[in-house]
Amino acid sequence: MSTARGTQRRVIALLLLLAALGGLGAVALGAAAERAPITTVASTTERERPSSAPTAEVPSDPGWSTPEAPDRPPRTELGAAPLLVLLSLLGLVLAVLAVWLAVRMRALARPAPAPATAASEDELTAAQARTALAEARDPLARLVDAQDAVIAAWTALERSLAAAGVTRHPSRTTFEFVVEVLAALDLDRAPLDDLAALYRRALFDPEPLTEEDRVVAMTSLDRLTAGLEATAAARMSGARPRDDGSAGA
Numbered sequence: 001m002s003t004a005r006g007t008q009r010r011v012i013a014l015l016l017l018l019a020a021l022g023g024l025g026a027v028a029l030g031a032a033a034e035r036a037p038i039t040t041v042a043s044t045t046e047r048e049r050p051s052s053a054p055t056a057e058v059p060s061d062p063g064w065s066t067p068e069a070p071d072r073p074p075r076t077e078l079g080a081a082p083l084l085v086l087l088s089l090l091g092l093v094l095a096v097l098a099v100w101l102a103v104r105m106r107a108l109a110r111p112a113p114a115p116a117t118a119a120s121e122d123e124l125t126a127a128q129a130r131t132a133l134a135e136a137r138d139p140l141a142r143l144v145d146a147q148d149a150v151i152a153a154w155t156a157l158e159r160s161l162a163a164a165g166v167t168r169h170p171s172r173t174t175f176e177f178v179v180e181v182l183a184a185l186d187l188d189r190a191p192l193d194d195l196a197a198l199y200r201r202a203l204f205d206p207e208p209l210t211e212e213d214r215v216v217a218m219t220s221l222d223r224l225t226a227g228l229e230a231t232a233a234a235r236m237s238g239a240r241p242r243d244d245g246s247a248g249a
Contacts, residue, residue, distance in 0.1 A: 135160050191224050
């Protein structure tokens, strides 16, 4: 797709360059056509001037006379000077356009840089997830009110994920962002859904949360942490047999 688009740009730039060069040629021909032919007579170079008309015979002055008309001031003729100035300006504009098109074509001819791979900061590492879950557990153990503790725990999760450098899509809310990032870690979805449900209740349910809800939130964080540890251990155990097999080979 990008290759076809680049080819179209090169063709358009080439057509514009040809049009600019054609315009320069037209300006040069027009300027040459405005000049009168030059002839050389007796080692003197001068421009041909139109031959004067034959002198008509002046009739004899009659005996009576009429008042002579006042002489009109000679009319100044500009000639081809304004046209030459206009053609010169047009040629200058076309020359600048031709230079710009040449530079643009050279830029389009350069190979496009290879697309960058997905940034590593868009993926949450196991260590970052472990830190985020630990920071979310702290308000649950520290704050007195259970409802405030659940809200603070979820806010700590949001803050930790943002500090880890994970990019949030503009169309995602912060709630959707936390659920999406943690769900991508191949963890058990049930404790994450329980924690998210408690956070929604704390925000929108008129009935306040209780101490039992605080315990459910802490249990959900503990289960997520345990699942994270189990996933990391499974990956390590899966990598060790491959390393042993490659070493034996």
